[in-house]
Amino acid sequence: MTATPLLEIRNVETYYGKIQALKGVTMEVKAGEIVTLIGANGAGKSTLMMTICGDPRAAAGQIIFDGQDITKLQTHEITRMRIAQSPEGRRIFPRMTVYENLIMGATTSDPAYFDEDLSRAFELFPRLKERRDQRGGTLSGGEQQMLAIARALMARPRLLLLDEPSLGLAPLVVKQIFEAIKELNDKDGLTVFLVEQNAYHALKLADRGYVMVNGNITMSGTGKELLASEEVRAAYLEGGAH
Amino acid sequence: MEYFLQQLINGITLGSIYGLIAIGYTMVYGIIGMINFAHGDIFMVSSFIALIVITALGLTVSTGLGLTILALILVLVTAMVIASVFGWTTERMAYRPLRGSFRLAPLITAIGISIVLQNYIQITQGARVKPLQPLIEGGYTLMTRVDANGEFAVRLSNMQILIIAITVILMIVFSLMIAKTSLGRAQRACEQDRKMASLLGINVDRTISMTFVMGAALAAVAGLMFLLYYGVIDFFIGFVAGVKAFTAAVLGGIGSLPGAMLGGLVIGLIETFWSAYFSIEYKDVAAFSMLAIVLIFLPQGLLGKPEVEKV
Numbered sequence: 031m032t033a034t035p036l037l038e039i040r041n042v043e044t045y046y047g048k049i050q051a052l053k054g055v056t057m058e059v060k061a062g063e064i065v066t067l068i069g070a071n072g073a074g075k076s077t078l079m080m081t082i083c084g085d086p087r088a089a090a091g092q093i094i095f096d097g098q099d100i101t102k103l104q105t106h107e108i109t110r111m112r113i114a115q116s117p118e119g120r121r122i123f124p125r126m127t128v129y130e131n132l133i134m135g136a137t138t139s140d141p142a143y144f145d146e147d148l149s150r151a152f153e154l155f156p157r158l159k160e161r162r163d164q165r166g167g168t169l170s171g172g173e174q175q176m177l178a179i180a181r182a183l184m185a186r187p188r189l190l191l192l193d194e195p196s197l198g199l200a201p202l203v204v205k206q207i208f209e210a211i212k213e214l215n216d217k218d219g220l221t222v223f224l225v226e227q228n229a230y231h232a233l234k235l236a237d238r239g240y241v242m243v244n245g246n247i248t249m250s251g252t253g254k255e256l257l258a259s260e261e262v263r264a265a266y267l268e269g270g271a272h
Numbered sequence: 273m274e275y276f277l278q279q280l281i282n283g284i285t286l287g288s289i290y291g292l293i294a295i296g297y298t299m300v301y302g303i304i305g306m307i308n309f310a311h312g313d314i315f316m317v318s319s320f321i322a323l324i325v326i327t328a329l330g331l332t333v334s335t336g337l338g339l340t341i342l343a344l345i346l347v348l349v350t351a352m353v354i355a356s357v358f359g360w361t362t363e364r365m366a367y368r369p370l371r372g373s374f375r376l377a378p379l380i381t382a383i384g385i386s387i388v389l390q391n392y393i394q395i396t397q398g399a400r401v402k403p404l405q406p407l408i409e410g411g412y413t414l415m416t417r418v419d420a421n422g423e424f425a426v427r428l429s430n431m432q433i434l435i436i437a438i439t440v441i442l443m444i445v446f447s448l449m450i451a452k453t454s455l456g457r458a459q460r461a462c463e464q465d466r467k468m469a470s471l472l473g474i475n476v477d478r479t480i481s482m483t484f485v486m487g488a489a490l491a492a493v494a495g496l497m498f499l500l501y502y503g504v505i506d507f508f509i510g511f512v513a514g515v516k517a518f519t520a521a522v523l524g525g526i527g528s529l530p531g532a533m534l535g536g537l538v539i540g541l542i543e544t545f546w547s548a549y550f551s552i553e554y555k556d557v558a559a560f561s562m563l564a565i566v567l568i569f570l571p572q573g574l575l576g577k578p579e580v581e582k583v
């Protein structure tokens with residue numbers, strides 16, 4: 031683990047029209063870390079994920095990736111810096127096959143790596159291999175989530191953004207997905223920024239975590255510290271732990 | 273029977289031209305969810321460009337076959353390039369600046385571009401029809417019937433063969449391009465989820481521009497075919513053919529490529545058969561009635577995607 035932050039977010043504010051969704055967010059993700067962001071529904075977690083990718087654009091503050099200011103870049107340019115996102119709602123292309131969705135994921139990466147990356151994706155999620163030629167829109171929720179993560183990985187990201195990968199999934203599938211994230215982090219040193227409502231699992235997995243309330247970061251600490259914190263337990267864990 | 277066969281050939285030829293124009297409507301609608309109201313006029317401008325280049329090259333029917341083909345390729349490329357510039361400009365001027373605006377705004381600017389193009393051609397080329405002597409003559413007599421009324425021959429002209437063949441080839445090339453190339457995949461991705469496409473590194477603006485350009489290039493092919501087949505053009509053909517091709521695109525299922533081609537064929541056939549068997553004055557009424565009937569029973573058009581699939 032190196033000390034330089036791979037992603038630095040400084041006082042970022044984001045608006046939807048007149049509504050302010052982020053009210054000056056500051057946080058960082060270091061290379062090789064798994065960092066999680068937890069918070070209630072509507073806190074602004076997905077907005078932060080999307081603001082990192084430039085859509086919506088930050089109205090104030092700075093987003094710095096690997097020492098470069100990316101605040102004003104266009105979304106497709108930010109992706110080219112090798113930031114990949116598995117967004118809220120999965121956003122699988124419904125009328126493309128699993129295979130085509132994965133090709134789309136590889137848009138910005140060198141074609142020379144395609145076969146290697148594809149077999150790695152199928153190794154990670156064998157289910158997708160079975161469904162290779164099935165249309166994305168006909169997959170189950172869990173399969174779509176796997177596809178969304180696999181598609182993001184096809185970009186060979188340096189930073190992987192995952193927005194609620196466990197939403198609406200059966201506990202067994204959640205476990206499988208969290209194991210996959212852990213494995214990618216351990217083996218390949220992949221840096222992961224994870225948004226979760228499933229706070230217990232996320233904090234157990236993560237090196238560090240942040241808590242967001244109403245567009246502000248209210249707490250931060252290691253996964254263990256946050257898991258032990260009374261406030262976090264009361265607000266996000268009671269009844270939520272499986 | 274012979275008469276029917278002849279109308280069938282004529283209808284397919286006309287339908288091919290409508291189909292090629294319809295693809296431009298359907299592709300643009302697929303990707304931005306809006307009709308490009310200047311598309312018919314880009315078709316019209318292309319046929320004028322074709323006429324100007326043909327005249328400048330001094331092509332006539334007595335030019336040798338090889339030279340004619342070479343020259344027509346040059347004409348086609350010129351028309352396609354200039355039409356592409358018009359298509360690109362339309363998107364940049366009428367659509368992109370208004371993308372976040374209310375839905376009708378870009379339609380109004382596109383109609384504005386349509387009016388500008390029509391008036392520009394009317395002023396520079398005159399309001400009267402422009403004729404072109406036939407360049408490609410000859411053909412085949414498929415069958416002849418002799419009866420009390422005299423002789424009736426079913427003819428398939430070389431021009432008709434050319435139009436149908438080029439249309440079939442372009443359809444195949446285009447379908448493959450949409451299905452297999454990265455540009456085609458990017459277009460489908462933008463069609464299905466534009467935001468996700470940009471998250472994956474697709475330059476959405478450029479993909480939309482390319483879609484306008486591709487539609488305009490096909491309209492230019494149709495413009496040259498129309499000129500060669502009918503031999504007369506005027507500044508208003510874009511409106512008439514545009515409305516028909518738009519009808520074809522909706523009839524086939526707006527957003528669907530095979531639908532546009534099928535819709536074009538259906539409209540071409542209805543128009544031809546109605547003129548042949550009923551009254552030529554009501555051929556447009558027949559085509560539009562068909563549209564109304566289909567839309568009542570199949571709101572998505574003949575090959576349109578059912579709405580449930582849209583996520």
Ligand SMILES: Nc1ncnc2c1ncn2[C@@H]1O[C@H](COP(=O)(O)OP(=O)(O)O)[C@@H](O)[C@H]1O
Pocket residue numbers: 046049051069070071072073074075076077078
């Ligand atoms: N596209 C949008 N337009 C307007 N308001 C939005 C939009 N997306 C989110 N919001 C608002 O911004 C706030 C933060 O939403 P979001 O980032 O989705 O929260 P979270 O992901 O933490 O549940 C909410 O109040 C939500 O209603």
Ligand SMILES: [Mg+2]
Pocket residue numbers: 075076077118194
């Ligand atoms: Mg969210």
